[in-house]
Amino acid sequence: MPETHSVPAHTAAAGTAAFLGFALEQVTHLYSRGHGPAGAAEVIEAAPRTYYIRPGIVNVGLFETDEGLVLVDTGLPGDGPSLLRAIRSISDKPLHTVVYTHGHVDHAFGLWAFLEAGETPRIIAHENLIGHFERYMKTPGLNTIINNQLSGGTEGKSWPTERGDFVWPTETFRATLELTIGGERFEIRHGKGETDDCAWVWAPERGVIAAGDLVTGYLPNAGNPRKVQRYAEEWAEAAEAMAALRPEIILPGHGVLVRGADAIHDELTTMAAYLRHIVDHALAGLNAGLLHDEIVETLRIPAELATHPRLPAIYDRPEFICRNVIRRYSGWWDGHLADLLPAPKRDRARQYAELAGGSGALVTRARELAATDIRLACHLAETAFLAAPEDPAARQCYVEIFTRRGETEPALMAKAIFGEAFKRARAAEEHHRGQS
Numbered sequence: 001m002p003e004t005h006s007v008p009a010h011t012a013a014a015g016t017a018a019f020l021g022f023a024l025e026q027v028t029h030l031y032s033r034g035h036g037p038a039g040a041a042e043v044i045e046a047a048p049r050t051y052y053i054r055p056g057i058v059n060v061g062l063f064e065t066d067e068g069l070v071l072v073d074t075g076l077p078g079d080g081p082s083l084l085r086a087i088r089s090i091s092d093k094p095l096h097t098v099v100y101t102h103g104h105v106d107h108a109f110g111l112w113a114f115l116e117a118g119e120t121p122r123i124i125a126h127e128n129l130i131g132h133f134e135r136y137m138k139t140p141g142l143n144t145i146i147n148n149q150l151s152g153g154t155e156g157k158s159w160p161t162e163r164g165d166f167v168w169p170t171e172t173f174r175a176t177l178e179l180t181i182g183g184e185r186f187e188i189r190h191g192k193g194e195t196d197d198c199a200w201v202w203a204p205e206r207g208v209i210a211a212g213d214l215v216t217g218y219l220p221n222a223g224n225p226r227k228v229q230r231y232a233e234e235w236a237e238a239a240e241a242m243a244a245l246r247p248e249i250i251l252p253g254h255g256v257l258v259r260g261a262d263a264i265h266d267e268l269t270t271m272a273a274y275l276r277h278i279v280d281h282a283l284a285g286l287n288a289g290l291l292h293d294e295i296v297e298t299l300r301i302p303a304e305l306a307t308h309p310r311l312p313a314i315y316d317r318p319e320f321i322c323r324n325v326i327r328r329y330s331g332w333w334d335g336h337l338a339d340l341l342p343a344p345k346r347d348r349a350r351q352y353a354e355l356a357g358g359s360g361a362l363v364t365r366a367r368e369l370a371a372t373d374i375r376l377a378c379h380l381a382e383t384a385f386l387a388a389p390e391d392p393a394a395r396q397c398y399v400e401i402f403t404r405r406g407e408t409e410p411a412l413m414a415k416a417i418f419g420e421a422f423k424r425a426r427a428a429e430e431h432h433r434g435q436s
């Protein structure tokens, strides 16, 4: 079946809500303290002394207590000064406790601005966050590439590489941590979802959960094709644990503030059902001996899950989540015998092109197919490009077909990857110009 090409209205609206604060300069310099958001942070008093603060692409949560401030997440490095200004416009109480919901660069890197201003908070994170930061130090080149980063700012780095580049937690926990601050209870709970170091905060007397990226207003990012293992099953468990508390308000890691006990319950239980549907499908396929591709090809998402207004696939895709589950439970081999110890892809492409009568024939067929089956067209266009990267027509077709694919693709992750055709074609052009 060819894929459908229109982006439903609820999907487009959720995308706008989730990625509204996007500032290109900051997003291409994620790790730079010198590249901040475009404007002042948005501040909403979600409940008495409880604030949703959004400097740019990410949100942070703030609880004011009689003893001081409890801050959940700290934004990107470049968000630090903007967050500090926003918080000081709300309260002059000292920063008492900071909780990192996970170690991603958009959540755990803005605290430096507060420390430079003289704050001395206790900093709490799940114990796995230490390993997360250490992994960042081992893979700066990889992260620079997969996050499409440019070096920038005063530090001139595109990714943290040494211990001093991080603000480390002063305290870690394993399962749950109960705190009393200003006479009020805060429960910090561990979960796994996008990462294995998730923490979320429950403030029972306020009926508020600060969820980090466990709640974002779109299909959970549990399948990113370029990143380390995600945890769809534990994500479902975390959503169910939150739902059982019947919160009135959720401060999400991205996207808009969420209010209303019934709507929140519906969102969280539907999210859990959605993730479990994919996990069950992947496991059933593996247990039945299907090949990885066969498992993904037979995945169907029931309409009541796919059309939930808070769970559109605008960032990740169900197919990617399915592959992530497959990877978790099986090896890297896709099950096709020739793929076990394959011939170079380029050599294969040349064989196919020769059989077709040249890369030009593949180009022609790719263009013909684009209107009816863009997925198949992509395979032919890529084969032509790999067979004849020196041929301008093959390069042009490659860019054209993948641009078309990207334009109709609702999931941002896939869109970004399809967008790489241009870069690859240009690199091939430069390479061949250098040789001629």
Ligand SMILES: [Zn+2]
Pocket: 058, 104, 106, 107, 213, 253, 254
């Ligand atoms: Zn995030």
